[in-house]
Amino acid sequence: MTPAVRLDSVTKIYGRSANVVRALDGVSTAIPSGTFTAVMGPSGSGKSTFLHCAAGLDRVSSGTVRIGGTDLGELNENGLTRLRRRRVGFVFQAFNLVPSLTVRHNVGLPLRLAGQRPNRARVAEILERVGLAGKAEARPAELSGGQQQRVAIARALITDPDVVFGDEPTGALDTVTAREILGLLRDVVHERQGTVVMVTHDPVAASYADTVLFLADGRIVDEMSAPTAEGVAERMTHLGAWA
């Protein structure tokens, strides 16, 4: 089966001459559909760069990135924009909802941007799935942080994307709410055969994933299946993350 996301020998270089930073250095990995993957590593190891390159938010310096078999390097800017709108969902630490729009309109926004009219029943179904039935007409400011992140997850799912990318999606939430959001992401993956790739600093968050990829100095240095928070924390300590 075609992986949801595949990177082959991906290198990303920032800067030039004396100030060159090799943020990704020959990264190859295949993320199967229907899995939840966490990306961990010390500060500066390349996690955000990995996420941005894998999601088509940033171009790679060399190597290839494929989403569901589409080589992103072969797409022009319009093609890349279309792919990001239709085939990729994003969930950020800061929720990034539009304050003036209702929950229903926030959730339908990716479809509108893609030139489609959001189907009310579909929006209602997604809102129910994320535990927000009855909040369709609320505005973001009327919701708790956890509820706002649920709206962001619903918005990420509305296009039925090949993959949802999360950048510290629980970083702004209290522990209990973070656990609920992680449980929701895990359920989405397992019930809908969705695919989630999440960058996190938190070993407990990573333990909700099926697989953890460990980055150090722009390379994948380890991979852990069925992770436990303790196992992930121990691995991070060996990488010098908390030295």
Ligand SMILES: Nc1ncnc2c1ncn2[C@@H]1O[C@H](COP(=O)(O)OP(=O)(O)OP(=O)(O)O)[C@@H](O)[C@H]1O
């Ligand atoms: N736009 C940029 N210009 C120059 N260097 C950059 C840029 N973005 C990232 N870098 C460098 O690339 C390397 C990897 O950065 P990246 O942000 O991907 O790491 P990270 O693991 O996400 O870090 P953190 O956990 O601190 O967010 C770092 O050395 C960083 O300084």
